[in-house]
Amino acid sequence: MYDSGKIVTGLVIFGGLVTFPIWYNALTGKTGYVPKPKIVTEEKQCIEPKEYIRTRHKDLLKDWRESVVRNGIRTYVASNRKEYTMSLTRTCMKCHSNKLEEFCLQCHNYMAVTAKCWDCHAYPKGINLWESTEEGS
Amino acid sequence: MGIDRRGLLKAAGLSLLGLVTGPAWYFVSRAKLPEPSPTPKTLIGKKWGMVIEPKKCWGRDGCTDCIDVCHRVHNVPDLGNLKDEIKWIWTVPYGRAFPEHEHEFTEERLKDKPVTVLCNQCDNPPCIKYCPTRATWRREDGIVMMDFHRCIGCRYCMAGCPYGSRSFNWKDPRPFIKKINFEFPTRTKGVVEKCNFCQERLVQGLLPACVEACREKAMMFGDLNDPDSEIRQALKSHHIIQRLPELGTKPKVFYIV
Numbered sequence: 001m002y003d004s005g006k007i008v009t010g011l012v013i014f015g016g017l018v019t020f021p022i023w024y025n026a027l028t029g030k031t032g033y034v035p036k037p038k039i040v041t042e043e044k045q046c047i048e049p050k051e052y053i054r055t056r057h058k059d060l061l062k063d064w065r066e067s068v069v070r071n072g073i074r075t076y077v078a079s080n081r082k083e084y085t086m087s088l089t090r091t092c093m094k095c096h097s098n099k100l101e102e103f104c105l106q107c108h109n110y111m112a113v114t115a116k117c118w119d120c121h122a123y124p125k126g127i128n129l130w131e132s133t134e135e136g137s
Numbered sequence: 138m139g140i141d142r143r144g145l146l147k148a149a150g151l152s153l154l155g156l157v158t159g160p161a162w163y164f165v166s167r168a169k170l171p172e173p174s175p176t177p178k179t180l181i182g183k184k185w186g187m188v189i190e191p192k193k194c195w196g197r198d199g200c201t202d203c204i205d206v207c208h209r210v211h212n213v214p215d216l217g218n219l220k221d222e223i224k225w226i227w228t229v230p231y232g233r234a235f236p237e238h239e240h241e242f243t244e245e246r247l248k249d250k251p252v253t254v255l256c257n258q259c260d261n262p263p264c265i266k267y268c269p270t271r272a273t274w275r276r277e278d279g280i281v282m283m284d285f286h287r288c289i290g291c292r293y294c295m296a297g298c299p300y301g302s303r304s305f306n307w308k309d310p311r312p313f314i315k316k317i318n319f320e321f322p323t324r325t326k327g328v329v330e331k332c333n334f335c336q337e338r339l340v341q342g343l344l345p346a347c348v349e350a351c352r353e354k355a356m357m358f359g360d361l362n363d364p365d366s367e368i369r370q371a372l373k374s375h376h377i378i379q380r381l382p383e384l385g386t387k388p389k390v391f392y393i394v
Binding site: 074 | 176212274276282285286317322324336340
């Protein structure tokens with residue numbers, strides 16, 4: 001093989017660069033990182049079982065959006081027959097109010113999934129939304 | 138091994154039963170969930186409309202109560218220049234509101250007087266026909282709604298609207314909102330917005346914010362399909378004009394001048 005020295009060196013450098021994220025995380029001890037979303041609430045259960053919410057919360061939110069915005073229906077009947085107001089800021093944030101960074105963004109950042117909900121849906125930091133009794137969007 | 142006629146019939150019968158049981162069970166076992174509904178307070182109308190009497194505004198020079206309250210509750214930003222301006226309700230001189238009624242000898246009492254204008258919530262809205270994503274549509278109660286989630290910011294609707302009722306967010310509006318109303322979402326860069334006839338307030342059983350805020354009672358809101366409604370009475374007993382009716386958009390905002 002001609003120029004084997006150069007080729008092998010080049011391959012080693014290339015391999016090193018490609019696997020950079022792996023060994024960098026291994027060296028800095030981040031391989032075992034698991035996102036830990038925190039929930040501060042007195043409620044025992046989410047509106048639907050935890051497993052369903054974990055995998056399907058996006059579909060649920062999308063359904064709520066369609067229902068409220070396009071059909072004007074704002075009451076959600078959960079699988080346990082309980083009724084909830086379909087509202088991100090009012091219903092979801094009631095429990096998951098502890099900063100986005102501690103809940104939503106824990107997993108979203110880990111998975112590199114951008115959620116743009118908060119570009120428009122505003123909620124005041126440190127204010128208990130659920131103390132307001134009126135319904136909103 | 139052979140199968141006799143009787144055996145075949147038995148097997149066929151059982152198979153058929155097996156096929157039917159599943160779907161039948163599905164129909165029988167399906168629990169009836171309570172019907173989700175709007176709240177009992179919700180104002181329900183067949184065809185919402187508005188009557189504006191600009192004469193009443195003129196008594197109170199420079200009053201912007203309706204504009205202020207609308208823009209406050211809907212998080213409408215004040216960008217400080219005309220190019221970027223976002224507006225849900227605003228005023229224009231008489232001649233620009235009703236060009237077909239203006240002429241060389243327009244009465245002094247009307248000439249250049251400010252007329253409050255807003256989205257006409259047309260019965261035949263041109264804007265919705267242009268929207269490629271159906272982000273805007275006409276609801277059953279006649280409100281021309283916007284789904285900000287779905288708007289891609291192509292601005293076809295703005296080109297289609299003959300009243301200039303739609304505004305585009307050229308910038309992130311958040312920093313330009315004096316005080317965010319957390320009851321209503323803000324918009325984001327690249328989205329078109331307009332008056333929504335306060336549908337979020339109708340759900341709560343409230344009248345549109347502008348109607349409620351007007352001290353001169355220059356605005357009236359109601360169901361155009363209800364012959365006994367206040368708004369129908371007003372329409373019956375006054376001379377009514379509309380903005381650009383010749384375009385066939387069938388506006389649902391009427392003016393008494």
